[in-house]
Amino acid sequence: MLKINNLHAEVDGKPILKGVDLTINAGEIHAIMGPNGAGKSTLSYVLAGRPGYEVTEGSATLDGEDLLALEPHERAAAGLFLGFQYPVEIPGVSNLQFLRTALNAQRKSRGEAELSGGEFLKVARAQADGLGLNMDMLKRPVNVGFSGGEKKRNEMVQMGIIDPKLAILDETDSGLDIDALRVIGEGINRIMRTPEKGVLLITHYQRLLDYVQPHFVHVLAAGRIVRSGGPELALELEREGYGAIAA
């Protein structure tokens, strides 16, 4: 489903990604770990089409479609979802307004019928319940004044509503309390662990992977994937650190 080939990218003229190769097939969950500053978030931004991130070489396709040629909103309509390491606050726009607009724009561009207010509320309520987020939070402006953990929970509610084909989740586990980690983990499994979907989890810790068991684990260091393995690789990293691998 996602095919990344020899991807090079720079920010402000500074090369960050230096030849990333990664394939995620439908039904697979992949985890990327790696030292701070390795380029993990950069990879997610490049795939999502964030302005300022320039691809200098290589390719990325989603179900055969050239992702890099699409506008960010077209990538979303093609089924790509990015959960941010630092979710942005949008004052003045309620979560519900924001999500309904986003969902209906995507449905429209796929030639699907838009959801009415009532239909949308049903979907939103089901997702909020599933992730233990009070509906009142969905009426508040997007992420404004939310605690760190509430923002992450809100991101997962967004993902549930949008129902993407491929989700890239950048440190979705950071800042979560112990119970929230389990709830979010179960949410990711419920929403994304299906034969048609794919997930790329960016994380620093094995903990999340206890709940969301990945098929493959990769280490990104200095802009390249330097090692790949199964779930046992995460355990090895936890024990031994990146020293030997990322040096």
Ligand SMILES: Nc1ncnc2c1ncn2[C@@H]1O[C@H](COP(=O)(O)OP(=O)(O)OP(=O)(O)O)[C@@H](O)[C@H]1O
């Ligand atoms: N606008 C920018 N100008 C210069 N350097 C940048 C810019 N944006 C990112 N970088 C650099 O790119 C490198 C990769 O950053 P990135 O956020 O992708 O790392 P990361 O692997 O996600 O790290 P972390 O685990 O800390 O989240 C870092 O050295 C960062 O300082």
Ligand SMILES: [Mg+2]
């Ligand atoms: Mg990061």
